[in-house]
Amino acid sequence: MANLYVQAVPPTDLNRNTEWFTYPGVWTTYILILFFSWLVVLSVFGCSPGMAWTIVHLSHFFVTYQCFHWKKGTPFSDDQGIYNRLTWWEQIDNGKQLTRNRKFLTVVPVVLYLIASHTTDYQHPMLFLNTLAVFILVVAKFPNMHKVRIFGINADQ
Amino acid sequence: MIKIPYLAALTTLFSYGLLFVFGQLRDFFRKIFDCWSHSKLQGYAPICLGLEDFYIRRLYLRIQDCFNRPISSPPDAWFDVVERVSNDNNKTLKRTTKVSRCLNLGSYNYLGFAAADEYCTPRVIESLKRFSPSTCSTRVDGGTTTLHTELEESVANFVGKPAAVVFGMGYVTNSAILPVLIGKGGLIISDSLNHNSIVNGARGSGATVRVFQHNTPYHLEKVLREQIAEGQPRTHRPWKKIIVVVEGIYSMEGELCKLPEIVAICKKSKAYVYLDEAHSIGAVGKTGRGVCELLGVDTADVDIMMGTFTKSFGSCGGYIAGSKELIKYLKYTCPAHVYATSISPPAAQQIISSIKVILGEDGSSRGAQKLARIRENCNFFRSELQKMGFEVLGDNDSPVMPIMLYNPSKIPAFSRECLKRNVAVVTVAFPATPLLLARARICISAAHTKEDLIKALEVISRVGDLVGIKYFPAEPKKQQLEETRVKFE
Numbered sequence: 001m002a003n004l005y006v007q008a009v010p011p012t013d014l015n016r017n018t019e020w021f022t023y024p025g026v027w028t029t030y031i032l033i034l035f036f037s038w039l040v041v042l043s044v045f046g047c048s049p050g051m052a053w054t055i056v057h058l059s060h061f062f063v064t065y066q067c068f069h070w071k072k073g074t075p076f077s078d079d080q081g082i083y084n085r086l087t088w089w090e091q092i093d094n095g096k097q098l099t100r101n102r103k104f105l106t107v108v109p110v111v112l113y114l115i116a117s118h119t120t121d122y123q124h125p126m127l128f129l130n131t132l133a134v135f136i137l138v139v140a141k142f143p144n145m146h147k148v149r150i151f152g153i154n155a156d157q
Numbered sequence: 158m159i160k161i162p163y164l165a166a167l168t169t170l171f172s173y174g175l176l177f178v179f180g181q182l183r184d185f186f187r188k189i190f191d192c193w194s195h196s197k198l199q200g201y202a203p204i205c206l207g208l209e210d211f212y213i214r215r216l217y218l219r220i221q222d223c224f225n226r227p228i229s230s231p232p233d234a235w236f237d238v239v240e241r242v243s244n245d246n247n248k249t250l251k252r253t254t255k256v257s258r259c260l261n262l263g264s265y266n267y268l269g270f271a272a273a274d275e276y277c278t279p280r281v282i283e284s285l286k287r288f289s290p291s292t293c294s295t296r297v298d299g300g301t302t303t304l305h306t307e308l309e310e311s312v313a314n315f316v317g318k319p320a321a322v323v324f325g326m327g328y329v330t331n332s333a334i335l336p337v338l339i340g341k342g343g344l345i346i347s348d349s350l351n352h353n354s355i356v357n358g359a360r361g362s363g364a365t366v367r368v369f370q371h372n373t374p375y376h377l378e379k380v381l382r383e384q385i386a387e388g389q390p391r392t393h394r395p396w397k398k399i400i401v402v403v404e405g406i407y408s409m410e411g412e413l414c415k416l417p418e419i420v421a422i423c424k425k426s427k428a429y430v431y432l433d434e435a436h437s438i439g440a441v442g443k444t445g446r447g448v449c450e451l452l453g454v455d456t457a458d459v460d461i462m463m464g465t466f467t468k469s470f471g472s473c474g475g476y477i478a479g480s481k482e483l484i485k486y487l488k489y490t491c492p493a494h495v496y497a498t499s500i501s502p503p504a505a506q507q508i509i510s511s512i513k514v515i516l517g518e519d520g521s522s523r524g525a526q527k528l529a530r531i532r533e534n535c536n537f538f539r540s541e542l543q544k545m546g547f548e549v550l551g552d553n554d555s556p557v558m559p560i561m562l563y564n565p566s567k568i569p570a571f572s573r574e575c576l577k578r579n580v581a582v583v584t585v586a587f588p589a590t591p592l593l594l595a596r597a598r599i600c601i602s603a604a605h606t607k608e609d610l611i612k613a614l615e616v617i618s619r620v621g622d623l624v625g626i627k628y629f630p631a632e633p634k635k636q637q638l639e640e641t642r643v644k645f646e
Contacts, residue, residue, distance in 0.1 A: 004162065004163040004164065005160045005161065005162055005163065006160070006161050006162075006163050006166065007159070007160060007161075008159045008160075008161050008593075009370065010159070010349060010350065010370065010371045010591070011349070011370075012349045012368045012369065012370050012376075014349070014356075014368060016587065016588045016591070016592070019591060019592075020170075020591060020592035020593060023161070023166065023591070023592075023593050024161065024163070024166060025161070025163060025166030025167050025170060025593075026170060028167060029166075029167050029170040029171055029174075032167070032171075033171065033174065071208055072208070073206060073208045073209065074208065074209070075208050075209070075211035075212040076209070076210075076211075076212040076213070076588050077205070077209045077210065078353075078588055081206070081209070084206065
């Protein structure tokens with residue numbers, strides 16, 4: 001395992017905030033973090049597996065909504081603020097829609113939703129919360145929602 | 158093409174995620190505490206927008222003692238590093254009066270001119286007495302002395318172009334020349350890993366900027382063909398001018414540019430070539446004339462050659478070399494020539510003297526010796542590091558060698574452990590390099606002796622074992638190979 005090497009081509013993305021996502025190993029790390037957080041939730045709370053998946057799904061919703069669709073700009077000032085009006089989701093792949101990375105990131109919450117609702121046997125109120133979460137996340141990732149701010153929420157002055 | 162060990166990629170992403178999460182938590186609690194305390198500046202706008210300084214406050218400040226270390230002697234092969242202490246966990250650092258004598262593996266001192274030199278320093282002191290430290294004027298008003306004209310002729314002669322113009326600062330040379338050469342309606346195609354000065358100049362010029370994959374000529378060709386076919390954005394008119402900007406040696410990778418292929422492609426598409434030789438002038442090539450000499454490219458094919466004097470010549474400033482008409486035009490229009498103070502006379506004399514030493518015109522063969530020594534040193538060092546199992550980037554003959562660290566926690570570990578053993582290295586992290594690819598950059602100099610290099614190798618090997626950065630399998634030592642050979646016989 002230690003002798004596994006991957007070749008990486010330096011990407012042509014000038015935005016340092018998003019170009020790390022094009023390197024190999026990102027998708028695996030994402031899935032592994034979700035899986036390990038499920039194990040951690042199971043061991044800390046001692047609840048049923050379905051409840052743990054629901055907790056993972058909902059906290060994943062909060063974290064990814066905050067990071068991808070709420071916070072705007074970049075965490076460093078080298079680029080002189082040219083991305084200050086764009087959320088991380090709008091910045092990746094230079095704004096090109098329907099790339100492989102974007103499709104992967106859209107599929108992950110849907111798969112989590114299916115696992116969470118299956119393991120809780122589609123009971124309320126978990127089903128309602130899960131459905132709401134996945135609905136908001138998937139709609140936020142539509143290509144038509146690029147740079148759209150509904151009702152002026154999260155818009156600039 | 159970089160070879161990343163898969164496990165290192167996974168752990169690096171996880172570490173950065175953890176650091177990010179902890180930073181966000183701390184920010185959250187800081188916001189709560191700040192709500193309670195009253196700010197004296199009611200009604201003033203904040204200096205930084207919410208997210209802008211996150212990286213500096215929560216990640217960079219934690220390992221601040223590995224960067225910006227003050228030194229108190231000239232940056233020769235051995236120098237004095239001032240020790241600093243911190244009482245509040247690296248948020249502020251205070252200098253102490255103690256210094257430690259360390260081996261210098263970080264300065265761009267490629268030919269050893271950074272410290273006092275037997276030919277250059279007396280002449281520099283004499284010109285200091287004769288001309289005073291500053292010309293106190295721009296080139297146009299009263300700042301052109303005989304030294305400046307001599308310097309420009311000598312640089313043009315050295316580089317192999319008809320004429321040259323010299324500026325007081327290397328960064329400014331790039332960022333003030335590109336807006337003058339090209340404007341709106343032009344196209345700049347630059348390598349994806351170009352230096353910040355080029356990025357700044359390209360942004361300031363108003364031209365459209367496109368990026369091609371680092372050092373990949375066929376991608377450059379693809380981008381050129383696409384852009385020429387499409388024309389200017391929205392109007393689709395043909396481009397007024399196309400400039401392709403590449404560097405001789407990339408300072409973060411230590412790689413040489415694939416100049417022959419790139420020049421051939423640009424000739425086919427009638428695009429101009431702008432070569433930034435900041436790190437390669439004086440350090441590579443048989444007589445030190447840079448990457449054109451090393452790779453066998455005719456200097457008449459490269460339209461604009463830019464370089465700096467900070468690296469191999471031990472001075473400061475930058476130059477642009479090109480055809481006589483180009484330099485004449487630049488002297489009328491470039492703001493760095495018309496409005497900025499001219500290069501300081503002692504600095505100019507240092508460059509003139511060091512060029513004379515490199516070319517052997519001072520009557521000794523020290524220049525040729527220095528060039529041979531830096532080539533031997535860097536090839537020896539690189540092959541030894543690779544034999545030990547480190548992942549070292551860069552081509553042979555390039556004096557810059559980055560050692561890959563990857564994990565963000567290995568950056569301060571490597572830096573501090575090396576400093577404890579009196580070896581000073583420069584570590585580079587995000588955002589100067591891509592997120593995953595943090596590295597320690599070693600710059601070899603002609604002033605390093607063989608003993609210095611062997612000591613450095615021992616220390617780096619020891620620290621590499623401690624920190625765990627020997628990602629590639631180490632080659633077995635020669636004695637073991639001979640033993641196995643004897644057994645077969």
